[in-house]
Amino acid sequence: MTQTSPARAGVPSADAKPALSKIEQAKAELCGLELEPRLDELGRQGWESLDEATLTIRLKWLGIFFRPVTPGRFMVRLRLPNGVISADQLEVLADVVDRCGEHGSADITTRQNIQLRGLLLEDMAPLMAALKRVGLTSRQSGHDNPRNLTGNPLAGIDPEEFIDTRPLVAAIQEALLGPCGPRNLPRKFNVAVGGAPDSFLLHNDLAFLPAIHQGELGFTVMVGGFFSAQRNELAVPLGLWLPAGQLPAFTLAVLRHYERHGNRQQRNKSRLMYLLDQLGLEPYRQVVLDTWQELAAELGPELFGDPTAACPHDGSHLVSRAPRAGLGVQPQKQEGLHWVGLHVPMGRLDAEAMAELARLARSHGSGELRLTEAQNALIVNVPAERLEPLLAEPLLQRFRPDPSPLQAEAVSCTGNAYCGFALIPTKGTAQAVLEELEARVELPHAVRMHWTGCPNACGQPHMGQIGLMGAKARKDGQMVEAAKIFLGGSMDADPRLAELHDKGVPLSDLPDVLEELLVERFDARRRQPVSS
Ligand code: HEM
Numbered sequence: 001m002t003q004t005s006p007a008r009a010g011v012p013s014a015d016a017k018p019a020l021s022k023i024e025q026a027k028a029e030l031c032g033l034e035l036e037p038r039l040d041e042l043g044r045q046g047w048e049s050l051d052e053a054t055l056t057i058r059l060k061w062l063g064i065f066f067r068p069v070t071p072g073r074f075m076v077r078l079r080l081p082n083g084v085i086s087a088d089q090l091e092v093l094a095d096v097v098d099r100c101g102e103h104g105s106a107d108i109t110t111r112q113n114i115q116l117r118g119l120l121l122e123d124m125a126p127l128m129a130a131l132k133r134v135g136l137t138s139r140q141s142g143h144d145n146p147r148n149l150t151g152n153p154l155a156g157i158d159p160e161e162f163i164d165t166r167p168l169v170a171a172i173q174e175a176l177l178g179p180c181g182p183r184n185l186p187r188k189f190n191v192a193v194g195g196a197p198d199s200f201l202l203h204n205d206l207a208f209l210p211a212i213h214q215g216e217l218g219f220t221v222m223v224g225g226f227f228s229a230q231r232n233e234l235a236v237p238l239g240l241w242l243p244a245g246q247l248p249a250f251t252l253a254v255l256r257h258y259e260r261h262g263n264r265q266q267r268n269k270s271r272l273m274y275l276l277d278q279l280g281l282e283p284y285r286q287v288v289l290d291t292w293q294e295l296a297a298e299l300g301p302e303l304f305g306d307p308t309a310a311c312p313h314d315g316s317h318l319v320s321r322a323p324r325a326g327l328g329v330q331p332q333k334q335e336g337l338h339w340v341g342l343h344v345p346m347g348r349l350d351a352e353a354m355a356e357l358a359r360l361a362r363s364h365g366s367g368e369l370r371l372t373e374a375q376n377a378l379i380v381n382v383p384a385e386r387l388e389p390l391l392a393e394p395l396l397q398r399f400r401p402d403p404s405p406l407q408a409e410a411v412s413c414t415g416n417a418y419c420g421f422a423l424i425p426t427k428g429t430a431q432a433v434l435e436e437l438e439a440r441v442e443l444p445h446a447v448r449m450h451w452t453g454c455p456n457a458c459g460q461p462h463m464g465q466i467g468l469m470g471a472k473a474r475k476d477g478q479m480v481e482a483a484k485i486f487l488g489g490s491m492d493a494d495p496r497l498a499e500l501h502d503k504g505v506p507l508s509d510l511p512d513v514l515e516e517l518l519v520e521r522f523d524a525r526r527r528q529p530v531s532s
């Protein structure tokens, strides 16, 4: 049996449970990772000749997404642990997008990640080789896999950080993509590591929050956070504290247990929280620790760490506020160096902008960039004398270091240009509405708006102070494109999910309705009309 076979010991096979869904059957028949050496051949065959399960399910194990809205033009989702990317890597991606001509673009996502668009199936084999050459991968970034690992975007440069999350996130990724990592989870799985007072992480299935135990800085474990069309939950304390070095082994144990025991019959009841509901939090903690013990005994401490290092914990932690936007010029913890945070409207990039960002990072900084969950980009390690030339670069007219309070932290999912689920053109609508609102009102502080195209909620509308979700509504007797409005989301020390406020405002009425809300609830002042 190969390492990548989904039917290895402990993982249910198609025969083990007769009620497997169609998706589970396809996964059990052949793991998408097995397709990697065959990508060249698949490209030559052409996408039309692929069976549906390969096209729409298995290729996602390699990060390759068939997009029904643009048939034949694929999306590739990378992995960028902790949102760190070098100028060399970004240049390679810019080149890939450039070669897709008018079809090419890229998005910064809310998992500090990049999605490339417009690729052909025959591009995939050379793309995978090019990614490998610059230390990138798109492996296991889609479908039922552990998604891109997020961490403090300011890790290592942050005057306020408790711990640098980059090596921790990198070590977890190495463990997850290694021989003991999961191949056939029941559903996707999100993991995040916090390292500063402001890292908001509780929408992840597994989040490690910095916490002190008996004078030692380590992490308290939070579990079960997720959003979906049916249910939204923030992660809850598992009652366990871990030293930093044990995060990879513990994550593997959590995923091995989830791979064995998660729900494979109902996909809308298979995220980790449902397993916690079923087992109860304390019994769950015990079975994860038992799984960890078992794996450590079986495979040895170099792979599976030391389960005795885990300590009972009350869940208290050092996270105390909502995340900083990190935009503009900010002093790093390294004397004389700065990061410059640039606002990328709706996270949308084109080849030219990507190449230009890479050039700016190299010529004014150390050749490194960071991506944020608010879909923005930071150029790091800029010496004081390079600030002025950087701020004078033409790209900064487009990706501003000082965007308006409405734009700064606005995030948006893909929308109907590329995603078949979308009920509205999310990014375009968001941008147009924000520009209209900026012309109408002045705001004394940022207001975080989260836009999403459908109830799948990829744009995390429940995390926004204002959340918007694509919908349909009736206007003048016609069904029209609309948005549900959610209010009250907060990402501070006491996080809250936004609640439904209006179940469908026609898009044409949105500027008026949002203007009213901003004035009534967010201290906005109407601008004086310009007299003609
Ligand atoms: C059954 C439910 C869901 C479906 C079918 C779904 C589908 C998709 C699709 C098709 C894309 C890629 C669209 C494109 O850019 O072309 C996407 C992206 C994304 N989705 Fe979802 N989604 C679901 C639920 C969620 C939820 C609940 C979240 C978390 C709030 C989420 C977070 C994301 C993120 C962050 C991305 C960007 C890629 C990344 O960095 O991982 N999705 N989703």
Ligand code: SF4
Pocket: 413, 414, 415, 416, 419, 420, 421, 422, 423, 426, 452, 453, 454, 455, 456, 457, 458, 459
């Ligand atoms: S929220 Fe809906 S429209 Fe937006 S990316 Fe997710 S599935 Fe597509």
